[in-house]
Amino acid sequence: MKTLREVFNLFVCVILSRFNAVTSIIYVENGKSVTLNPNVQGDPEDILWTFNGNKVAEHDLNEFQEYGQFRGRSEIQITTGQLTVLRMTSQDSGIYWSAIQIDGKLQNSENEVQVIDAVQEPNVTCILNNITESKILFCSVSSQFQTTFEWTGSNSIQHSGQELHISKEEKPDSVFTCTVKNEVSLKSTSFALKDCLTGQLHAHYNNCWLKYSVYDESELRLFVVIFL
Template sequence: WVKHLTQPLGLYLKIVIYAVTAVTFVENGNDLTLNPNIQGKPEDILWTFNGNKVAEHDLTEFQEFGQFKGRSWIEITTGQLTFRNMTSQDSDIYTSAIQVDGNIYHIVNTKPVLSMFPSDAVQEPIVTCKLNMITESKTLFCSASSKFQISFEWTGSNSIQHSGQELHISKEEKPGSVSTCAVKNEVSQKNTSFTLKDCNTGLLHAHYNSCGSTVLLMKLGYDLL
């Protein structure tokens, strides 16, 4: 959530202070964009890290500082700050001061950005399928390991989203239908897709997820629920 405080200064200048109270997670080596969520056209933009300058843009010149040289950029139309190749040394408090129509918008991230190690990312999900020989319905089960709490989200050919590890599918669903399980933690998200026709055998097959990694899907066609 955001706290909003406006303080008039003289006749023409005021400072608007926002406090961002959410922790931001990013995996080491990935890019990160911090969005100040301001309205109007920025005239001058400054971002700091622990009180030290990160980058600034006055609409004519862009400058980077310290450890962020060569891997940061400010989008002048929005004030967004983007980093490339985040490291654990980039974890802490970021603050921006952006001038719009003569007013200064001061965005204070009261919670840190935490750059996590790749091992903290959620692992590739594995999808298994069980066929009920009596009702001919199918149940897909998605599993993944993570050091942090993870969420499961299913999408299918009908574009309807479903939360949870299990997805129940009626016998009317076409064999060519594809269901995708997305698992997400604070650091990353990974997806794996499963085609219903693969639920009809007891063989072990290799499938490819959206990241190109091989995931083994055990098709338990003759197991009962």
């Protein structure tokens, strides 16, 4: 692997100068594996992958070597140059570069990888306004990463956002489902309107039901802040 070792220092300099050139992110669930495709043309002769400027693994079709935190967790497909990293953790988030020699020339690729946790099961809270007889369903989840909220339910309703406002005409046997998504997973929780009683807030939390007397929508938001 003499050829790639000779160009490694120059290659690292190029990497460090182009960190901002990455335009897309590959999201990976914590504990899962990722396979990075360099999309090279031709048959690889030497293959080198780096992570934030440090070697991950290299292969010259005869010898395979792994480095640092990737020892025992990395694989290189010699026919395609693909890198697979097993049991990903947050420490593996960063920029991955490849230098693959084909017909004596180098072909490079870059990938930004972000390792995040799977989303947790969402919590649904409900309040019935005694004055308007309308209901509000509020969906929440604890997450360090960006999530989206989608509601489905009666009459094929579809709504985006954490809150779902329901008119007093809605049937009490109606069921609404909140689905929370992030880049690697989704989880759902369903709520039946019959469980939303007059003057009380009902919260579905870790398979338990909590009750809280409330008579104003502003109190709902205050409760949700404390509840979270």
